[in-house]
Amino acid sequence: MxxxxxxxxxxxxxxxxxxxxxxxxxxxxxxxxxxxxxxxxxxxxxxxxxxxxxxxxxxxxxxxxxxxxxxxxxxxxxxxxxxxxxxxxxxxxxxxxxxxxxxxxxxxxxxxxxxxxxxxxxxxxxxxxxxxxxxxxxxxxxxxNGGRPKNRHRDEAEHYAKLKWEQIPGASISVVSTAVKFHLENQYTDAPKLPTIKNWLKKIKPS
Structure with missing residues (x-):
């Protein structure tokens, strides 16, 4: 520049x-x-x-x-x-x-x-x-005003994580969260932090 x-x-x-x-x-x-x-x-x-x-x-x-x-x-x-x-x-x-x-x-x-x-x-x-x-x-x-808004990237993050778990069954939350973070950072300038993504994925990780 x-x-x-x-x-x-x-x-x-x-x-x-x-x-x-x-x-x-x-x-x-x-x-x-x-x-x-x-x-x-x-x-x-x-x-x-x-x-x-x-x-x-x-x-x-x-x-x-x-x-x-x-x-x-x-x-x-x-x-x-x-x-x-x-x-x-x-x-x-x-x-x-x-x-x-x-x-x-x-x-x-x-x-x-x-x-x-x-x-x-x-x-x-x-x-x-x-x-x-x-x-x-x-x-x-x-x-x-006191509400708890949903992050605009959450749906996409969860969707991408599910795809990753389909590709790599048994992958840890850390591995998938890192992949999700990399994906979002390539698309947006306000991508969520890794701890936030991990917290989201804990609720949808396949058992």
Whole structure:
């Protein structure tokens, strides 16, 4: 990652992400504004696109170059962009290959000078992930009110563990928990800790 990229990323504090979220909510609350890509009406989005352009450092990239995982030159610039893409996916609580590819396309369009398409695609991303964000944040709200929310990764963790036990009958909880942890960490940036996974699996381990 280049130094100038680190300086840009350092601006993305909780307050900055909250500003982007507020702008996203304004877009969604106004149906027609979803089709309005006038950057002057969406200052946070304008800054985001400008930051992406700066992160590209004057280089152009294809979607495949950004999301393939292959080594692409200039390596430090691409590494910084890939980190930035992960950050945006995390902000939208959609850390999966589909979101990564979509955000990679936004970055690619900016790197190739097509800001209009990038603006349009980001409004679609904002709209598509709103329901997901609310469903993920709802347990946190319930937890704050005294509830005991279910971790959003638990179902997937238990499903993957059952598959592992089918493949390796008699495997210990420690072995399967480690495999589950590795699987989730490859998919998400907020994967649960190993002790948490072990606690889940104790309740479903085959006897």
């Amino acid at each position: 280049e130094l100038y990229q680190e300086e840009i990323l350092s601006k993305y504090s909780k307050n900055r992400l909250r500003l982007l979220q507020d702008e996203k909510n304004k877009l969604i609350n106004n149906y027609y504004s979803l089709y309005d890509v006038d950057s002057e009406k969406n200052p946070a989005l304008k800054v985001l696109i400008a930051d992406i352009r700066a992160m590209c450092g004057g280089h152009s990239f294809s979607i495949e170059e950004l999301c393939s995982g292959d080594e692409v030159e200039p390596k430090r610039v691409v590494d910084g962009l890939r980190y930035f893409i992960e950050l945006i996916c995390y902000k939208h609580r959609a850390e999966n290959s589909h979101c990564r590819r979509f955000v990679s396309a936004i970055v690619s369009h900016v790197s190739n000078g097509d800001d209009y398409t990038a603006y349009s695609m980001y409004t679609v991303l904002a709209s598509a992930t709103t329901g997901l964000r609310h469903s993920i944040n709802a347990p946190s709200i319930l937890g704050a």
